[in-house]
Amino acid sequence: MTDKPTDMPANKPTGKPSEHYSYKSEVREPIPAPVAAPALWNRNFRLFFVARAAAVFGEGMVPVALAAGLLGAGYPDSSVGYALGSWIGPFALFVVFGGVLADRFTARRMMILADVLRLPGAAVLAVSFATGGPPLWAVYALSAVSGVCAALFQPGVASTIPRIAPDVQRANAVLRVVESLMTMAGPAVAGLLVALSGAGAAFGVNGATFAVSALCLALMRIPAAPGDAAVRGSLRAEMAVGWREFRARSWLWGVIAIWTVYGLTVAGPMVPLTATLVTGDHGSAVYGTLMAVNGAGSAVGGLLALRLRPRRPLAAGAVALLGLPVNLLLLGSGVSVALLGVGQFLGGAAFAFWLVMWSTSVQTHVPQDALNRMHAYDVAGSLLMMAAGRALAGPVAEAVGAERVLLAGAGIAVLVVVALLVVRPIRTLPRV
Structure with a gap:
C-alpha cells in the first residue's frame, strides 16, 4: 500500500487509511461570509x-x-x-x-x-x-x-x-x-x-x-x-460622581487644564482682535470673507478627519494644531489679505481636525452613563476661559498693541501643542 492513493482524488477516502493520510485533514470548513459594517x-x-x-x-x-x-x-x-x-x-x-x-x-x-x-x-x-x-x-x-x-x-x-x-x-x-x-x-x-x-x-x-x-x-x-x-442619587451626589469620573482620567482633565490656558491666552483674544485688526485695516467685507475662508478650512479639516484614522488621535490632533500659531503669526505681522486667507484656512482646518479627534476620544473612552457630565465639564471650563480671554483682550491690546498680543498668542499656542505631546497619558491614548 502506498502512502497516498494514486487512483482516486485526494479528497475521496479509499477505505485503507494510512499513517500519512487523514480524512479529517481534507474536510473543508465553510468560510463565513463577510459581515457588512x-x-x-x-x-x-x-x-x-x-x-x-x-x-x-x-x-x-x-x-x-x-x-x-x-x-x-x-x-x-x-x-x-x-x-x-x-x-x-x-x-x-x-x-x-x-x-x-x-x-x-x-x-x-x-x-x-x-x-x-x-x-x-x-x-x-x-x-x-x-x-x-x-x-x-x-x-x-x-x-x-x-x-x-x-x-x-x-x-x-x-x-x-x-x-x-x-x-x-x-x-x-x-x-x-x-x-x-x-x-x-x-x-x-x-x-x-x-x-x-x-x-x-x-x-x-x-x-x-x-x-x-x-x-x-x-x-x-x-x-x-x-x-x-x-x-x-440627588443632584449633588450625581455631580460628585461625575467629578470623580472626571478626576480618574488624567488624559481628560490634562487636556482640559491645558485648554483653559489656551482659551484664556489664545482662543479668547483671537476672535475680537482679528475682527478689530482686519476690519480696521481692510474693511468689514474683507473680514466677512476671511471668516468664510475659515469656515471652508473647517470643512476641509472635517473631511480630513473623515479619511485619516491615527492610532493616537490626541497626538495627531495636537500636531494638527500647529496650524493655529501660523494663523496668529500672519495676523500679527500685517501681511497681505491673500496670506491672511491662507492663515485663516489653516487655522480652521487645524481646529476642526483637533475637535474631531478630541470629541471621538471622549465619546469612546468615557462610560456612556457619565458622558454628558464629562462633556459639560469640558464645555464649562473652555467657555469660561474663552469668555475671560475675550474680556481681557481689549484692555491688554490697548496697553501693548493688538499685534503683540497675537504674536504672543502664537508662541503660547506652540507651547500648548508641546504640552499636549509631552504629557504621556494624552500622547499615548489609543484609538478605540
Missing part, C-alpha cells in the same frame, strides 16, 4: 444630522439679527455685546447642571425640552422687532433664557453620537463638516433677511430651526442603555 446613515443618524444642521444654522443667525435689530431700533452699540453676554453667562453657569440632568433623564429628552423652551422667546423677538423693537430688558432676559436652554441642550450632543453611529469618528467628522458649512450659511442668510424684511424675519427663521431640531430629535428611536434604568 453597519451603515452610518441609518435613520437615527439622518435625523440627528438634520437636527444639528438646523440648530447650528439658526444659532449663526442670532448675532447678525441682534446687531441689526438693536442698532436699527436706536440702541447703542454696547447693547449688542450685553445681549450676547446675557446668553454666554447663563450657558457657562448652567451647562454642568445640564450634563447631570441629561444623564438623569436621557439626553434626547433634555435636547427636545431645550428646543421647545426656546421657541416662545424666538417668536417674541420676531414679533417685537417686526413691530418696532422690544425693550432692552426683554432682549437681555430672553437671551439669558436661551443661554440656559443651550446649557440643557449641549451636553447631550456628545453622548448621542456614540449611541446612534456605528463609526464615531466618521460621524463626528461628517457633523463637523455640516456644522462648518451652516456656520457660514447662517450669518449670510440672516444678513439677506435683514436687508429684505428686517430683523424680525431673521428671528422668525431662527425659531423655525428650533422646531425642526425638536421634531427630528422626537422622531429618533434610540435604544435604552444599561445606565438609563439605574437608580440615581
